[in-house]
Amino acid sequence: MAPRRVWGYRLLFVVLACTVLFFALLPFGPGEGGVPGPELTVCLIFAWVLRRPDYVPLWLMVPLLLLDDALLMRPLGLWTLIVLLMSEWLRRRVDHTESLPFWNEVALVSGCIVAAFAAYHLSLALLLAQTPPLGGQALHALATIVFYPPVVIFSQLLGVRRLQPGELDTLGARA
Numbered sequence: 001m002a003p004r005r006v007w008g009y010r011l012l013f014v015v016l017a018c019t020v021l022f023f024a025l026l027p028f029g030p031g032e033g034g035v036p037g038p039e040l041t042v043c044l045i046f047a048w049v050l051r052r053p054d055y056v057p058l059w060l061m062v063p064l065l066l067l068d069d070a071l072l073m074r075p076l077g078l079w080t081l082i083v084l085l086m087s088e089w090l091r092r093r094v095d096h097t098e099s100l101p102f103w104n105e106v107a108l109v110s111g112c113i114v115a116a117f118a119a120y121h122l123s124l125a126l127l128l129a130q131t132p133p134l135g136g137q138a139l140h141a142l143a144t145i146v147f148y149p150p151v152v153i154f155s156q157l158l159g160v161r162r163l164q165p166g167e168l169d170t171l172g173a174r175a
Contacts, residue, residue: 009055009160013048017041017064025071036136038143041068042116043151045087046109051155051162053091061087075129082119086112098162102152110145117141 020040041064048056065080090097090112097105117137124131 006054009052010057010060012158013044013056013060014064016044017068020044021064021068021071024068036140036143038147039113039140040144040147040151041065042083042113042144043148044155045083046090046112047148047152047155048160049087049091050094050097050105050109051160053094055160056087058084058088075124075127078123079120082116082123086116102149106145106149109148113141113144113148117144 024037045056045061061084062080065083066077068074069076069079090109093108097108100108117140121131121134121137
């Protein structure tokens with residue numbers, strides 16, 4: 001069983017994700033032709049998965065992302081699946097990314113964000129669903145990439161830091 005600290009960070013993650021969703025639902029939208037906001041939940045997931053994967057397990061991400069899909073009126077499960085695949089791909093590379101400089105990490109995550117938005121757009125097109133304008137999707141991805149470094153800094157202020165070399169996570173394995 002994971003110690004109280006891990007459960008505290010998991011609860012903090014849920015609170016942060018629900019807060020982001022709450023503000024996404026408020027009528028502060030960009031309006032017609034405005035710049036779309038970032039996917040802060042995705043930034044939060046990627047930042048925490050690369051630092052402490054035990055704080056953001058798969059079973060915790062799925063209900064939060066499905067709730068996002070349902071309340072933001074996206075195709076149910078499509079964005080969830082794409083974000084889960086990207087986060088698991090990043091989770092497998094934690095050992096390789098711990099020695100990378102910060103801006104290389106940002107480049108890696110930026111590639112994941114671009115791939116996620118491209119996969120989402122392509123999936124909607126293949127399913128013959130109505131796709132959002134490609135320019136709007138590109139701006140949405142760019143906003144998400146721009147907000148990734150501040151989310152990382154905010155996460156570090158909350159105490160979510162990388163494991164040191166030789167340190168084990170709460171499950172007794174290298175993160």
